[in-house]
Amino acid sequence: MLVAGHIGYTVAAFWEAQKRLDRSFDLRLAGLMGLLPDALDRALYVFAIPDAHKGRNLSHSIVGNLIVPAALIAYRRDLWPYALASLGHLALDGELLSAHQAFWPALGRDLKHIGIERRDPSEREPYLERVWTRFKEVMRTYEEASLPNLLFDAAALHLLAFIALRERLYQPARLRNFLLRGRLEAAA
Numbered sequence: 235m236l237v238a239g240h241i242g243y244t245v246a247a248f249w250e251a252q253k254r255l256d257r258s259f260d261l262r263l264a265g266l267m268g269l270l271p272d273a274l275d276r277a278l279y280v281f282a283i284p285d286a287h288k289g290r291n292l293s294h295s296i297v298g299n300l301i302v303p304a305a306l307i308a309y310r311r312d313l314w315p316y317a318l319a320s321l322g323h324l325a326l327d328g329e330l331l332s333a334h335q336a337f338w339p340a341l342g343r344d345l346k347h348i349g350i351e352r353r354d355p356s357e358r359e360p361y362l363e364r365v366w367t368r369f370k371e372v373m374r375t376y377e378e379a380s381l382p383n384l385l386f387d388a389a390a391l392h393l394l395a396f397i398a399l400r401e402r403l404y405q406p407a408r409l410r411n412f413l414l415r416g417r418l419e420a421a422a
């Protein structure tokens with residue numbers, strides 16, 4: 235799943251849940267948490283670790299995925315639903331993940347399962363060159379995406395537009411209240 239897909243489907247799920255549960259969620263935070271595993275793993279790949287999966291490593295396993303949400307819950311217990319947004323990311327990436335990766339280290343502790351491989355030091359490029367090469371690789375995500383993934387992304391953008399229209403975010407006061415406070419109702 236691509237960027238808009240992760241944000242769109244996560245926000246839509248929280249938007250629907252808040253109507254059914256009669257509780258309000260910060261849809262900005264839900265969208266961020268839905269994208270968090272890609273943001274963390276791509277940063278790790280670009281700056282720190284050799285990752286054969288090019289940005290789907292530690293946070294794309296259930297154990298690694300829960301590290302940041304656990305810190306969030308420790309900070310404020312009522313934030314626990316947003317941990318589901320981060321876990322939902324794995325469900326949306328499902329076709330790209332093997333069981334060995336998702337359930338690492340339960341089905342085998344080898345770091346290869348989460349894409350981390352030991353490289354021969356003689357093959358290493360200078361650090362800054364390597365960062366630049368990997369940065370260009372992760373920025374090519376859309377160029378290399380399959381047609382179904384692009385269609386899922388387009389559908390997610392439509393969903394976000396639908397929610398924005400339903401919530402009348404075209405009204406400046408409502409849009410400001412949403413952007414600054416994460417609230418969908420008009421400011422009092």
Ligand SMILES: [Zn+2]
Nearest residue numbers: 271272290327
């Ligand atoms: Zn991902």
